[in-house]
Amino acid sequence: MRAIERIRGYGKAFASSKRHRGDLVGWLGRRPQIAAATGVYETALLLSNALDPKLKELAELKTAGLVSCEFCLDIGSALARGAGVTEQQIRDLPRFRDSGAYTDLEKLVIGYAEAMTITPAVGDDLSELRDRLSHHLSRRQIAELAATVAWENQRARLNQALGVRPTGMSDGAACAVPER
Numbered sequence: 001m002r003a004i005e006r007i008r009g010y011g012k013a014f015a016s017s018k019r020h021r022g023d024l025v026g027w028l029g030r031r032p033q034i035a036a037a038t039g040v041y042e043t044a045l046l047l048s049n050a051l052d053p054k055l056k057e058l059a060e061l062k063t064a065g066l067v068s069c070e071f072c073l074d075i076g077s078a079l080a081r082g083a084g085v086t087e088q089q090i091r092d093l094p095r096f097r098d099s100g101a102y103t104d105l106e107k108l109v110i111g112y113a114e115a116m117t118i119t120p121a122v123g124d125d126l127s128e129l130r131d132r133l134s135h136h137l138s139r140r141q142i143a144e145l146a147a148t149v150a151w152e153n154q155r156a157r158l159n160q161a162l163g164v165r166p167t168g169m170s171d172g173a174a175c176a177v178p179e180r
Helices: 002-015 024-029 032-047 053-067 070-082 087-098 104-117 124-133 139-162
Strands: none
Touching (some): 053 104, 070 087, 070 139, 087 104, 104 139, 124 139
């Protein structure tokens, strides 16, 4: 059921867009094999339900903020609200460690996304976070989280490289901001 709700959320977010999607579809349409592979991976992550969608959305937003993908932050903020992320949590992402808006598990997930996104994404911090997450999440859930963060890194960097711009999906509501 959660997967269907997430798919509907994506559909609503795109339908509510006031402007063109920054021509991402046009760009990927030039390489149908890449567009098809992107669609398959997006669908696989949407249908993977081991991890709470709210945790996935928080991880994706943190990643998008670190990569400074405004399109991802725009759509991600809209989807995150649909998954139960509060406006306070969206606003507090840059200072999540000191915010009272998150549970300990949410802070671990956001920290894991941050550790995976910064360069280089190796070292004791990532290993320690993975170990700490294993006290709260199954290996299956951690694998889904890692795949989600890695995919958001790919998605955000592709959008940045192609100049995909925000479309107004979060107009009038809290929206996560790029983190410099």
